[in-house]
Amino acid sequence: MSILHGRGLTGPGAHDDGFEEFARANQTRLYRTAYLLCGEQEGARDLTQTALAKIFQHWRRVSAADHPEAYARTVLTRTYLAERRRRLRDLLAHTPVDVPRASVGxxxxxxxxxxLAELPPRARAMVVLRYWEDLSVESVAELLRCSESTVKSQCSRSLARLREQLGPAHVYTARN
Known part of the structure; x- marks a missing residue:
């Protein structure tokens, strides 16, 4: 089932000015990025749906942008970070709960x-955008509203942490 049909973004007016076509063309890519940010399917579906809903609300502005796909990625990433901050505030406001570490299969x-789940949300977003989405340091800095040096240092620290957690690369390569 497509995200569009499953969550109510179709119907009267949903295809106005090309929104439906844009959403269909970009939902898979947005979902993949959301999955890397969230780390699970349901959260990724919700994040993608929320981002598409926000894009729909401001479709005239989005469709007038030079790069609507980049605009959509920005909405997706900022929505993810805002949700993570909201969850963190809620978590800190209540009794801390022990979260079990994900089993590494x-x-x-x-x-x-x-x-990736072990990285803080902002660092995770930087790694995903920089290395999965293959965005430049400048683009990531603009997207997350921070300096280029922050992106470089956070990515460097995050990659070092990932290397430490994942161990030697040769463990993951197939040998025949």
Whole structure:
């Protein structure tokens, strides 16, 4: 089931000025980025849906942008970070709960997602945008409203932490 049909973004007026076409063309890419940010399917679906809903609300502005895909990625990332900050505030306001560490399985995907989950939300967003989305340091800095040196230092620290958690790279390569 597509995200559009599953959550109510279709119907009268939803296709106005090309929104539906834009959403269909970009929902898979947005979902993949959301999955890397959230680390789980349901959260990624919700994040993608929320971002598309926000884009729909401001579609005239988005469609007039030079790069609507970049605008959508910005909305997705900022929505993720805002939700994480909101969850952190809620968590700090209540009794702390022990969160069990994710079990690292033998598959690289599971292992990488578990390692990404250990990064703080903003650092995780920087790593995903910089290395998964292949954005430049300048683009990530603009997207997250921080300096380029912050992006460089956070990515460097995050990659070092990931390398430490994941261990030697040769463990993940297939040998015949």
């Amino acid at each position: 033998p598959e690289l995907t599971v292992t990488l997602l578990a390692a």
